[in-house]
Amino acid sequence: MLCDICGKAEATVHLTEIVDEQMTELHLCDECARKKSIEMEQQFGLSDLLAGLVDLGKQAEGQNADKTKCSNCGLSYGDFKKIGRLGCSQCYDTFSKYLAPLLRKIHGASVHTGKTPASFPVSEPVATKKNKVKKILKPAEEELLELKEKLQIAITQENFEEAALLRDKIKELEKKIK
Amino acid sequence: MKLDDLLSNVGEWLRGTGANSNIVMSSRIRLARNLPDIAFPHWAKKEQELMVIKKAKQAIEATPLLRDSLFIDLADLETVDKQFLVERHLMSREHAMRSNSKAVCITPNEVISIMVNEEDHLRIQVMKSGFDLDDVWKITNCLDDDISKVVPFAFSKNWGYLTACPTNTGTGMRGSVMLHLPALVMTRQINRVLEAIAKLSFTTRGLYGEGTQATGNFFQISNQVSLGHTEEEIIGNIKGVIKQIIEQEENARQNLLSHHRNMLEDRIWRSYGILKNSRIITSQETVELLSMVRLGLDLQIIKDIQIFLINELFILTQPAHLQKIEGKRLTPQERDTKRADLLREKLNKEKKSK
Numbered sequence: 001m002l003c004d005i006c007g008k009a010e011a012t013v014h015l016t017e018i019v020d021e022q023m024t025e026l027h028l029c030d031e032c033a034r035k036k037s038i039e040m041e042q043q044f045g046l047s048d049l050l051a052g053l054v055d056l057g058k059q060a061e062g063q064n065a066d067k068t069k070c071s072n073c074g075l076s077y078g079d080f081k082k083i084g085r086l087g088c089s090q091c092y093d094t095f096s097k098y099l100a101p102l103l104r105k106i107h108g109a110s111v112h113t114g115k116t117p118a119s120f121p122v123s124e125p126v127a128t129k130k131n132k133v134k135k136i137l138k139p140a141e142e143e144l145l146e147l148k149e150k151l152q153i154a155i156t157q158e159n160f161e162e163a164a165l166l167r168d169k170i171k172e173l174e175k176k177i178k
Numbered sequence: 179m180k181l182d183d184l185l186s187n188v189g190e191w192l193r194g195t196g197a198n199s200n201i202v203m204s205s206r207i208r209l210a211r212n213l214p215d216i217a218f219p220h221w222a223k224k225e226q227e228l229m230v231i232k233k234a235k236q237a238i239e240a241t242p243l244l245r246d247s248l249f250i251d252l253a254d255l256e257t258v259d260k261q262f263l264v265e266r267h268l269m270s271r272e273h274a275m276r277s278n279s280k281a282v283c284i285t286p287n288e289v290i291s292i293m294v295n296e297e298d299h300l301r302i303q304v305m306k307s308g309f310d311l312d313d314v315w316k317i318t319n320c321l322d323d324d325i326s327k328v329v330p331f332a333f334s335k336n337w338g339y340l341t342a343c344p345t346n347t348g349t350g351m352r353g354s355v356m357l358h359l360p361a362l363v364m365t366r367q368i369n370r371v372l373e374a375i376a377k378l379s380f381t382t383r384g385l386y387g388e389g390t391q392a393t394g395n396f397f398q399i400s401n402q403v404s405l406g407h408t409e410e411e412i413i414g415n416i417k418g419v420i421k422q423i424i425e426q427e428e429n430a431r432q433n434l435l436s437h438h439r440n441m442l443e444d445r446i447w448r449s450y451g452i453l454k455n456s457r458i459i460t461s462q463e464t465v466e467l468l469s470m471v472r473l474g475l476d477l478q479i480i481k482d483i484q485i486f487l488i489n490e491l492f493i494l495t496q497p498a499h500l501q502k503i504e505g506k507r508l509t510p511q512e513r514d515t516k517r518a519d520l521l522r523e524k525l526n527k528e529k530k531s532k
Contacts, residue, residue, distance in 0.1 A: 012510075073217045085297070087221040089214045089332030089340040092347075099344065103337065106345055108379075109406020112338025114349040115319070117326040120333050 003029035005036070070094040097149045101156045110153070144173050179248045179286055181259060185502050188493060189266055189288030189305070194485035196308015200476040201424050203356040203396065203489070206267075206305040207318045207413075210298040210341040210350035211325070214332040218342035219280075219295040227279035227295050234294045237328035238283050243321050244292075247285045252277035258507070261498035267305065269293050290321065297342050298350075300325070309420065311353055311413050319409070338405060348405025353416045356385075357423060360395040360473045361430035371426060372397070375419055379403050385465070394465035394492070399423070435477060446474035454525045459518045464495045483525065491524060 001011045009029030015036070016025050028036060066078035075087030077095055086092065092099060104110045147170050154163040191204035212218060213233065216226050231251075238244045252260065252273070260274040268291040269282050281294040293301040302325070304318040332340040339350035346352070362368040372382050379402045384392040399420065401412050434442045449470035452459075472488050474480040493499060495517050501508050504516060 072215055073221060075221055083220070085218060085220050085342045086340075086344070088217045089212060089334075092334060092337060092340050099337075103344055103347060103405060107348065107403045107405035109348075109403075111336060112334075112348045112405060114338055114351070114408045115322075117331050117333050117339075118323050119326050119330050 001027050003027065003032050005029075005032040065098060068094065097145070097152060100149065101152050104153075104156050140173060140177050144170065144177070147173065179246060181248065181250065181255075181262075182502070183286075184262075184266065184284075184288070185499075187288075188490045189268075191267070191288070191305045191307045192486070192489040192493060193307045194489050196306065196310050198309040198424055199307060199485070201358055201427050202309035202420070203358055204267075204305055204307055205309055205311045205314050205353075205355050206303060207311065207314050207351060207353045208301055208303040209318060209322055210339065210346045210352075211300040211302060211322070212298050212332040212340060212342070213329055216299070218298065220297070220342060222295075224279060230299045231279065231281050231294055233329045234281065234283070234292070234300060237325045238292070240328045241321065241324040243290065243317070243324065244283065244285060247283050247290070249283045250281060252280040252282065258498050258501050262502055265493055265496040265498050268303075270296060270301075272296065289317070298346070309355065309424070311355070311417060315353075315409065315413055345402075346404055349407070349409050349412065351404055351409055351412060352400050353413055354383075354398050354400030355416065355420050356396060356398050357420070357427070358394075358396055358469065358472060359423070359427050360469055361434055362423075362427050363395045364434065365430045367426070367430060368397075371423060375399060375423070378415075378419060380416070380419060393462060394469035396469070431473070431477060442477075443474075443479055446470050446477075446479050450474065450480060450525075453521050455522070456518045458514045459521065460514055461495060461497060461517065464517060464521065465492060468492055468495075487524065491521065494524075495520060 003009050003011045004027050006029060009031065011027035012030055013028045013033035014025065015028060015033070016023060026036075066081065067076060069076045070087055070091045071094070072090035073087035075091055077098060080086055080091070080095065086095075100110055147166055151163055151166040151170065154160075154166060191206075196202070196205075213230060216222065216230060219227060219230075222230070235249060238247060238249060255263075255277065260269075260277070263269045263282065263284075264271050264274050266288065268284050268288060270293065273280060273282070273293050273296045279295055283292040283294070284290070289304060289306060291303045291305075293303070302318065302321060304314050304321065306314050334340055338348040339346075341347050341350050359368060359371075362371055375382065380399055381402050382392075383398040383400070385394065385396045385398070399416070401416055404412070407415070449467040453464070453467050453471065468488055468491055471480060471483075472485065475483065475485050475488065494503070497508075497510075497513055500513050500516050500520065503520070508516060
């Protein structure tokens, strides 16, 4: 059998594509298959899918969000949207307000209920991280961040009453800070 | 132990033993684990990757379950050796494609393998023959505990184990079961079954994992969701779904036997005949025909061979295995001839010894 694309070389790769519920079969030679696979990766990379989900959750802050960088590994939120992978464990802290709605979309839940590593000291590391944040941020700013996080969760849970309350609180607090 | 020692054996998961082994080839669990604060492999600098390898090595040496295991730096392997490990399901194709600062650890019975610096710092895999996710989880859990005593894992109280890709966050666990479903394919019910499980957030893959097409009527079914459920709940969900699929496949097999016995026997005996007599055969055709013989064995249409031999042949006839057996590089055409030779030798020898 000859390759469906170039019609010259022997077909060695057999590909089934489903587009709009229509199934088509392609028989390709090595060379054309390689080209095709690069094309396909560009079309439907997991990162694109993830990036799509991310965008659904975040429109307002757009550009600014993309520039937020993890201080530990240097990955920016824009990088994450491009490659679909985080840079290190601290990225989860850095991008927590964007990740919370994303995780909820992927898993339908946002709280871990499974096992805890034997070596994990109960609640201590969480406390030290909080302290770090406090040093950098003024208490009001920290509260604002927390409220925005809660708002994001309320929106994804379609809990609009709570979302409205949170929105008002945020507005009030923002006025105070200014 | 050396890499080539693996060739004279086959992994535990091919033994064809364990519950429902007529339909379930193997049960597997993998955990994604990372070290805190060190960049994930795709984002890491070389010295960070090397540090991860060093720490992984320390943990492996201190873990009783990994005593006598083989630790391989992928940079030391030829392409054919990497392919060989992929064919044995001891590492992923993605891991084989990039070999700088990557490693894999394998126990002699091939039940446990650990990929270092794949998508996550550690990918811990436990795989056994038959339908036994509970036992596989017991081993995995113990292994995970032991390793975490030596290297701390990145973990958040809220989000659980932190992984490079947010699709693995939480338990970091993927449980999967490899099913052989020839009767559901033949009776054209398979798409209905696969559609139904997709709706329940399970994914289906082919024999060689992500991105591979189902060949030889093998389907690998695994959980998609890793956050918000305990490991036991996830395993319970997979078991529930798999039990139903097993039942459907059993029914389809009985259905074929009672309504189309003649057609079924013809297909099975023809498949067996080609395998025992061909002079040139591709790996694709081999897998399809072995699949029919495997069905014939379960339905006692063929009685003179062991399921173990058929399971083994699925792996031995793969390209890298043929080249390892021959001890040299073979062109695809040469492989097709060698593959036919190997099949004739193994299948006809078995018959004489009976």
